[in-house]
Amino acid sequence: MAEHAAWKTPEERHARGLDVLKSVDGTGGEKVVASLADVSPELGRQVVGWAFGEIYDRPGLVPRDRQLVTLTALGGCEPQLDVHINAALNTGLGPEEITEALLHAAVYCGMPKALNATFVAKKVFGERGLLPVGGEPTG
Amino acid sequence: MAEHAAWKTPEERHARGLDVLKSVDGTGGEKVVASLADVSPELGRQVVGWAFGEIYDRPGLVPRDRQLVTLTALGGCEPQLDVHINAALNTGLGPEEITEALLHAAVYCGMPKALNATFVAKKVFGERGLLPVGGEPTG
Amino acid sequence: MAEHAAWKTPEERHARGLDVLKSVDGTGGEKVVASLADVSPELGRQVVGWAFGEIYDRPGLVPRDRQLVTLTALGGCEPQLDVHINAALNTGLGPEEITEALLHAAVYCGMPKALNATFVAKKVFGERGLLPVGGEPTG
């Protein structure tokens, strides 16, 4: 069963990748791919067909778990991070789980990356009306 | 509630850290801390009291989720990685979930780190009688 | 003596952290913590209580030496870097020492990170009326 994703036809995996990309990243992901069309269409195809149609679509980890991994496998101050914070919310992670994952990652990656990522989360949460997180500011 | 961990007394958080370290990392974690005693006892105390007694023990993410983050927040070829693979198994992640998380992380971190980490996983799985994973070798 | 910081009560280390943060980072550090209040107050508390109240406040290295380490332990293009350049000046490092440390780090981290960090230093030095550094431009 584990290999089913690997053996999709290229057309199937591209179509499946577009669906997964949309369900995970919403319009943010589609915009990233669209903006690659004139500079590196193959990179866009790999994001759709490989990253989403093949890897993301595999069984073994639910999308929520994949986003937990994605949030912290990034270097930390990546421009794509706001797409991934949105994706985390879209796959069922709550704002408190996201900030908690970033705090936990600080133990392993250091405080600066956690701070960078948390400020991106703040921007995304604000855009989606999810601030304040938990409700109580610090002193 | 979120701040309860922050306000433990130092003695409480050290004692709690030892318990969490043991439940998550087993004897592997204790050995790491013990081997710091003559060179940097304070680093050992921070691992116990801060990393495990304060951050790891916070509500918001269950240990299994924290290990998902830990597995991929590491640089990738860290000597501590076998402790963390063991911890992933100890917190309820199965071998297939662990290898799947490392494969997923390859999209974001690149293949070499996924390969390094997967070979550490192989060693740990072998020591715990968990090979082969899933049962079918590739061609 | 080395463990005194580890055994502060949580209230003491938070209060001490606020003092150290202020003395090292000035208002820049306080703003970073304040801006975490609605998104991840616990991350703010960890910056104050752990990073400044516990680690930074330890004996063994004077603040000037800690800032030398901080300047180059960062990835290099961190948004927090201007806070740390300001902190370096606040802890007694002169502009020539700061640019020299960044040049020295280039041997180990590569030229791009040294360039990024030096341009942040230029911005901070400019804001504090410390340009030109040393007085003689290059040809």
Place this chain on the structure above:
Amino acid sequence: MAEHAAWKTPEERHARGLDVLKSVDGTGGEKVVASLADVSPELGRQVVGWAFGEIYDRPGLVPRDRQLVTLTALGGCEPQLDVHINAALNTGLGPEEITEALLHAAVYCGMPKALNATFVAKKVFGERGLLPVGGEPTG
């Protein structure tokens, strides 16, 4: 033309990947894939089918140029580095070009990674009877 690799059937790209892997990495690459069979067969399939059958096999850059990029896109102290040094020789890069590329990368990545990689190169060159490089030792 650019999309031809993307539209191979999965069976074609796996078969093609095995050929490319063999031509580039020789037996070293096959051993890496074989050793994944019991722990993460899907990671092995991705190395063969995606990395070699799809990306490496694309037109646009000849294998020699791809190895130049591979040598320095790695973190630096990766266990896979000796496979990649062998691959560089297999794709037509000479020992002097390899050491020169690593020296050039030192400008951007720092001296430690260049040193690590150069010592791996020394081991591989020794195994293939290619030492000394250029012929004259330094004083």
Place this chain on the structure above:
Amino acid sequence: MAEHAAWKTPEERHARGLDVLKSVDGTGGEKVVASLADVSPELGRQVVGWAFGEIYDRPGLVPRDRQLVTLTALGGCEPQLDVHINAALNTGLGPEEITEALLHAAVYCGMPKALNATFVAKKVFGERGLLPVGGEPTG
């Protein structure tokens, strides 16, 4: 012959560095060096004299090959990246080779760095009238 660059007089290597910098990076490189004059003139001198007058000017790899290495030896989201994309074009790499090198590097560095770098390439290609690359957008 290999050591000829190492034994230039300091004046020769500085003059040679200015020539190489201009031929490789055009005005972009000169601006970077000029903007270092008031903050760290020695860093500017090292970029000119060491990086360009000594390393870049060595025999063993042609400038086009050096830029292939430079493109991917960078961390990935470096502010200097647009100088290096311009340099890649100036040393004879075509837009399709550049995007192909970045796609190839994604295998080793992960997708986020490839995406960041490709969007910088898009900006540079646009400024030089080189878009679309190859001519056909993706679906």
Place this chain on the structure above:
Amino acid sequence: MAEHAAWKTPEERHARGLDVLKSVDGTGGEKVVASLADVSPELGRQVVGWAFGEIYDRPGLVPRDRQLVTLTALGGCEPQLDVHINAALNTGLGPEEITEALLHAAVYCGMPKALNATFVAKKVFGERGLLPVGGEPTG
């Protein structure tokens, strides 16, 4: 005065580099350079002439301060790290200052790199009869 190092003749800077290398790294540094002679003599010359004869020898930071920066500017698990821990001791940093700097860096780089580096320090301190550090093991 700041530029004096930049304008040494190549012969002067090579000779000066050998002296500085010996004073800072002892025989460890000479061995590293010697082992480059047959694989990349130019990299060895750059370590001696540039890193030590030019950058390390500059005024502006004393050797002790340069080693503080070096210790933490490294990636963290570099094979060269034991040379640099020895160099730190040789330039006047005590074992407690070294472990303290590594603990401080953990805030910015994460715990795994601090642990890796501290275990290298433990090995070096043991070889030089400097264990235990400070005298009291942790519980």
